[in-house]
Amino acid sequence: MTRLIGVLTVKHLLILTSALLIACNNDAAEPVQKSADPAPVADTFLAQVQADYPVTLSPVAEGVWVHTTNYRLPGQSPIPVNGMVVVDGEDVILLDGAWGELATVSLLEKIRAETGKPVTKMIVTHHHADRTAGVDAAEREGIEVFTHPTTPMLAARAGWPAPNTSVAALEAPQARILVGRVEVAYPGHGHASDNLIAYLPAEKILYAGCAVRGAGSETLGNVEDADLPKWRDSLLWTKATYPETQTVVPGHGKGANLSLIDATIALIDDATTNAD
Template sequence: MRLLTAFIFAILFHGFAHAQATQNPKLLVTPLTDQVLVHSTYGVYQNNSIPSNGLIIKTKDGIVLVDTGWDSDGNTDNTRQLLRWVADNLRQPVRLCIVTHAHEDRVGGISALLKAGVRVISTPLTAQKSVKLGYESPEGILPNDTTFTIGQEPIRCYFPGEGHTSDNIVVWLPNQRILHGGCFVKSVAAFGMGNVADANLKEWANSIRRVQSQFGTAKIVVPGHEEWSDTRALDHTLRLLEKHGAKQR
């Protein structure tokens, strides 16, 4: 009987461990170019394990991150793992992190970054919303449209208007022709709009069109979740918005 009980417990424990591993895979880092990589960490949304994408930008003056790892409930394991990966593999200090809006998959790991001495910046609205959600505040210094250069790498932060949230920005790397759309842009693999709790569904399409006008030459468009592609992701987001609107009517 004891052996049977132990055997059943072992099966259940293995199944639980497997489920946990399925829900939370390890950090994935994927190169896009010699200078830009995607960091993907995982969170759970509607009982599914979902990848969340940010950028790692290598410059001559250190590393710039776009968005933290997906961390929640005070657990910053994903962002700390990201920092360890950069230290072990790139051997450059992380100089800066740009957060693209105030949701846990973008700003959830801010405490780990600040503890490591990394400067975190955002728009003033994102900083305000981060504090309201219980996170430490990034430096809310970014204008709605600004370009700055770190280590000879120009980085443009652009607020296209409300969409996924009222504070979502995109990040453009002109030398690489890479656009980080964050959760404002849906992956071509997406079948729906995802989390729209804080969305402005009436303005989102207009905001997407502004991005198309500004960054229509992008070679790579990285959405907040799932796989990346090119400017087809912008077209796909518009189509999803149209379908979502039709369902709501």
């Protein structure tokens, strides 16, 4: 089954899953009543996926959106998860997917409906599940994936979906490359050892992902893979490298300006002091 799913497109997977669900739910003793104009199975199932995993696309510039979905844990409030969508000519670049495979399917369809184009490139900013959990859905659609070179190994080791590709040129701290009109940088170890950031020079928008905390955050969140002193240095480099930034988009919560970097550094300093 794993090999079969590996070669299926999302559309094929939706058709197969829907057919199985319909077969299981029909009573074999009663004939199936055919509607006069039945909806295609894949379209019906996809509509249900989009209803179950709603996506918000918030425009922040011409051809640029912040995408937000919610991940739900039992007994906890929904966790908002941000990423970005950038139209670059005939390409559509996705900065991180949603937290979950079906949620990412819903996201990809939402983007297609909004832009009139499919996503062609995807940048995965680090190996945690909130960034990699939808990568299989993206790769089945033929989307080209870009990551730090250690991200696939770290994701696989942690038990999360592992991207099939990575970018060797991003290995060294402070390395930068261009993916279309998006500048992707590896500031160094921070929230995770492999966390990337992305910058849109024309719009002066920095997608910092989980390297910064959302506006009003009072904690650093998950620091299991963080290196606090290096994280601080990485943020100082980021601020010095992109001083013209007007909008900073975090991986969770509300965005703001470069004050998010200052606020995150203050949280790191507090955590370091309390640890001493």
